[in-house]
Amino acid sequence: MREAGPRQVPGTAAGQTRHADLEALIGAVARGDQAAFEAVCARAGSAVFGVVRTVVRDPSQVEEVCQEVLLDVWRAASRFEPGKGSAMAWVTTIAHRRAVDRVRSEHRSAERQLRAASHQVAYDEVTETVEARLDRERVRRCLRSLTSLQRESVTLAYYGGYTMREIAALLAVPEGTVKTRMRDGLIRLRDCLGAR
Amino acid sequence: MRRPRPEPHSLVGAYALDAITGADRARFERHLATCQACAGELRGLREATAGLAEAVAASPPAEVIDRTLAASARTRQLPAVDRAPAWRAFLRVHRARARWVPAPKRAWRPAPRRLALGLAVVFLAAAAASGAVALSAEHHLGTARLSDHAIAEVLNAPDAVLLTSRVTAGGTATVVMSRRDRALVFTTAGLPALSAGRYYQLWLMGPAGDRPAGVLPAPDRGMTSLVIATGVTAGDWVGLTVEPAPPARHRTSKPILMLSLAA
Numbered sequence: 001m002r003e004a005g006p007r008q009v010p011g012t013a014a015g016q017t018r019h020a021d022l023e024a025l026i027g028a029v030a031r032g033d034q035a036a037f038e039a040v041c042a043r044a045g046s047a048v049f050g051v052v053r054t055v056v057r058d059p060s061q062v063e064e065v066c067q068e069v070l071l072d073v074w075r076a077a078s079r080f081e082p083g084k085g086s087a088m089a090w091v092t093t094i095a096h097r098r099a100v101d102r103v104r105s106e107h108r109s110a111e112r113q114l115r116a117a118s119h120q121v122a123y124d125e126v127t128e129t130v131e132a133r134l135d136r137e138r139v140r141r142c143l144r145s146l147t148s149l150q151r152e153s154v155t156l157a158y159y160g161g162y163t164m165r166e167i168a169a170l171l172a173v174p175e176g177t178v179k180t181r182m183r184d185g186l187i188r189l190r191d192c193l194g195a196r
Numbered sequence: 197m198r199r200p201r202p203e204p205h206s207l208v209g210a211y212a213l214d215a216i217t218g219a220d221r222a223r224f225e226r227h228l229a230t231c232q233a234c235a236g237e238l239r240g241l242r243e244a245t246a247g248l249a250e251a252v253a254a255s256p257p258a259e260v261i262d263r264t265l266a267a268s269a270r271t272r273q274l275p276a277v278d279r280a281p282a283w284r285a286f287l288r289v290h291r292a293r294a295r296w297v298p299a300p301k302r303a304w305r306p307a308p309r310r311l312a313l314g315l316a317v318v319f320l321a322a323a324a325a326s327g328a329v330a331l332s333a334e335h336h337l338g339t340a341r342l343s344d345h346a347i348a349e350v351l352n353a354p355d356a357v358l359l360t361s362r363v364t365a366g367g368t369a370t371v372v373m374s375r376r377d378r379a380l381v382f383t384t385a386g387l388p389a390l391s392a393g394r395y396y397q398l399w400l401m402g403p404a405g406d407r408p409a410g411v412l413p414a415p416d417r418g419m420t421s422l423v424i425a426t427g428v429t430a431g432d433w434v435g436l437t438v439e440p441a442p443p444a445r446h447r448t449s450k451p452i453l454m455l456s457l458a459a
Binding site: 027030032034037038041042045046047048049050051053054063066067068070071074076077079080084085086088089090092093095096097100104105131138139140142154155157158159161162163164167178183184185186187189190191192194 | 206207208209210212213214215216217235239240241242243244245246247248249250251252253254255256258259260261263264265267268271272273274275276419441
């Protein structure tokens with residue numbers, strides 16, 4: 001597996017300013033400002049690339065999906081509503097949706113079923129990869145504050161691109177349990193990340 | 197014993213993680229449209245998933261950014277949602293094209309439609325499941341990917357109906373039609389690849405004669421992105437032919453698809 005690449009993202013101290021900047025930049029992109037778009041790519045490109053690379057995995061597709069996501073940002077910048085969440089959340093939501101769509105369309109068939117069948121292997125592989133890449137201390141610390149089932153449910157879905165149903169099968173627990181753990185896990189993560 | 201249908205609100209975490217698909221996702225989005233509390237909670241959970249994204253941040257290769265910037269210069273942006281006049285202008289453009297004003301080559305495959313496909317397929321699936329398509333204002337993050345207002349309008353029409361048919365040359369065609377809008381949205385899967393210089397041409401055929409209704413874009417992973425045809429009249433059929441370039445006003449070959457719109 002590849003090592004995590006160099007980080008462009010500055011430390012959390014500058015986080016608030018950086019996010020406020022990103023919102024203003026997306027507003028400028030909505031007005032067709034190419035220079036602002038370049039700045040958006042510089043600021044959010046590494047989060048986008050990171051998510052896509054983690055979920056899609058196939059190196060031959062990662063760059064293409066990453067480019068699609070950034071172009072979505074360019075095209076849809078006018079749809080970003082600052083009152084409805086941060087710009088980084090908006091961008092990474094687009095990235096994650098596109099990444100899982102790609103994996104699911106690629107693996108919809110036999111291969112995916114095979115992976116689900118050999119679940120222990122698949123699960124170990126995912127967690128190992130994720131932990132190798134969790135290079136942001138704060139998020140790692142917050143993830144550690146989750147119960148193991150919450151953490152597994154959240155990371156298998158977000159980093160592995162698995163559906164709730166697949167995770168229930170992988171972990172051999174009822175779907176309802178996974179659903180609850182996902183929600184509780186994200187709430188805990190949100191609260192932990194919010195309390196800087 | 198029948199499993200009770202889950203309370204939609206509790207799916208908010210799974211939804212934020214993109215861990216529900218198809219009908220479940222569509223059902224949650226319908227719920228989201230009417231649930232202020234869910235929208236508020238989702239907003240918070242998305243800050244948490246943004247944290248997960250930043251935790252794996254890695255610089256993309258410079259070529260990716262260079263290619264993206266170059267592509268953006270050629271890519272039309274979406275108008276803001278609330279700009280109604282821009283919307284109407286957009287519809288007019290499509291109507292004009294449906295009457296066949298020969299468009300320059302690059303207009304055959306407008307990027308917005310191609311990018312709409314991912315979400316549109318979800319809509320088509322939802323339409324097949326429920327007989328209608330729900331498009332709510334609330335899933336703004338999803339809608340950001342729905343590129344084309346005119347297409348969204350048809351998919352979201354209260355009277356939208358979904359029709360599918362085999363294409364004789366191979367593959368399938370799917371139509372979502374709205375009588376109210378006198379328009380339809382068309383997509384295909386698994387059509388045979390064509391040799392260079394030939395393309396698939398969509399037609400409206402009926403009492404008003406054969407009208408060219410657009411050229412299918414090149415397929416992406418076997419599927420063609422959505423094409424909208426407007427000016428549908430009573431008694432029309434949708435036809436598909438293979439034509440040599442450049443686009444002609446009159447078809448030169450036998451249709452490989454004839455789908456009646458009389459429902």
